Amino acid sequence: MQTITLNNGLQVPQLGLGVWQSGNGELLQEALAVAFETGYRHIDTAAFYHNEAGVGQAMKHSGIDRAQFFITTKVWNEDQGYAQTLKAFERSLALLDSPYIDLYLIHWPVKGKERDTWKALEFLYREGKVKAIGVSNFLQHHLEALLPYCEIKPMINQLEHHPYLVQKDLQDFCRRQEIRFEAWSPLMQGGVFTIPLLQELSLKYNKTIAQLVLRWNIQNSIISIPKSIHPERIKENFDIWNFEIEAADLQLIDHLDKAQRVGPDPDVFG
Numbered sequence: 001m002q003t004i005t006l007n008n009g010l011q012v013p014q015l016g017l018g019v020w021q022s023g024n025g026e027l028l029q030e031a032l033a034v035a036f037e038t039g040y041r042h043i044d045t046a047a048f049y050h051n052e053a054g055v056g057q058a059m060k061h062s063g064i065d066r067a068q069f070f071i072t073t074k075v076w077n078e079d080q081g082y083a084q085t086l087k088a089f090e091r092s093l094a095l096l097d098s099p100y101i102d103l104y105l106i107h108w109p110v111k112g113k114e115r116d117t118w119k120a121l122e123f124l125y126r127e128g129k130v131k132a133i134g135v136s137n138f139l140q141h142h143l144e145a146l147l148p149y150c151e152i153k154p155m156i157n158q159l160e161h162h163p164y165l166v167q168k169d170l171q172d173f174c175r176r177q178e179i180r181f182e183a184w185s186p187l188m189q190g191g192v193f194t195i196p197l198l199q200e201l202s203l204k205y206n207k208t209i210a211q212l213v214l215r216w217n218i219q220n221s222i223i224s225i226p227k228s229i230h231p232e233r234i235k236e237n238f239d240i241w242n243f244e245i246e247a248a249d250l251q252l253i254d255h256l257d258k259a260q261r262v263g264p265d266p267d268v269f270g
């Protein structure tokens with residue numbers, strides 16, 4: 001497993017498993033058991049997904065040392081603000097049944113709340129309750145408004161990112177600010193499978209389209225968190241370490257960009 005180093009020196013496994021819409025029951029437990037057995041150690045959850053308890057339970061049942069895991073959770077929009085965020089964090093911690101969280105994110109920019117919420121994250125970081133802090137769904141103007149008020153810079157920005165929404169300018173801005181770029185919906189919620197170029201490249205590299213897109217993320221230094229609860233897909237998505245996409249093909253995938261979202265627009269949502 002390749003890792004990405006954050007601006008505080010923390011190493012993040014570059015591929016994780018997203019658990020949005022994975023439930024909080026038996027299916028989630030089975031999916032996480034397969035994922036841990038396959039080698040995943042990075043799990044992306046959120047208070048909003050209502051399955052932090054299931055993630056905590058699966059970690060405990062795995063028998064794997066807590067220090068081996070990289071767990072992300074996020075403060076939901078309605079819980080933002082300084083005091084509310086601290087309260088929401090304690091709830092997440094209790095549900096995850098863990099002494100700390102690896103990465104805590106502001107789930108969406110909520111107008112007027114970003115600075116107070118960020119101050120709460122800085123407090124949690126200084127207290128040692130989280131190993132890294134960051135944001136999600138922050139466009140460049142959201143970051144430009146927040147950064148002057150940061151004593152600690154966000155370490156990650158988690159955004160919608162896939163071949164139809166590449167956001168090169170935002171990637172470059174984050175890189176200049178030493179904020180690592182993390183892709184949500186990397187498989188376009190299943191939309192990547194019908195893109196003709198990816199079908200061609202899949203034949204060329206003898207890899208599935210999912211593997212190709214995730215490998216494109218890895219080679220672009222992007223952290224990626226595809227979701228699946230199907231054992232064979234969980235394993236398939238992890239099997240991306242034994243091939244290289246040529247530079248010219250990476251660019252062809254970049255050029256598929258249409259600025260097309262499958263999720264909400266951060267300027268409207270939140």
Ligand code: NAD
Binds near residue numbers: 018021263
């Ligand atoms: P995704 O792009 O990961 O696509 C998931 C879909 O693709 C599922 O239907 C899954 O069954 C299918 N799939 C996965 N692997 C496959 C394979 N190998 N072959 C065929 N089909 C496959 O979409 P997502 O779930 O929206 O995003 C991934 C994760 O990102 C979420 O689970 C969540 O953790 C995170 N996320 C974060 C935000 C945010 O606002 N921060 C928003 C959405 C998602």
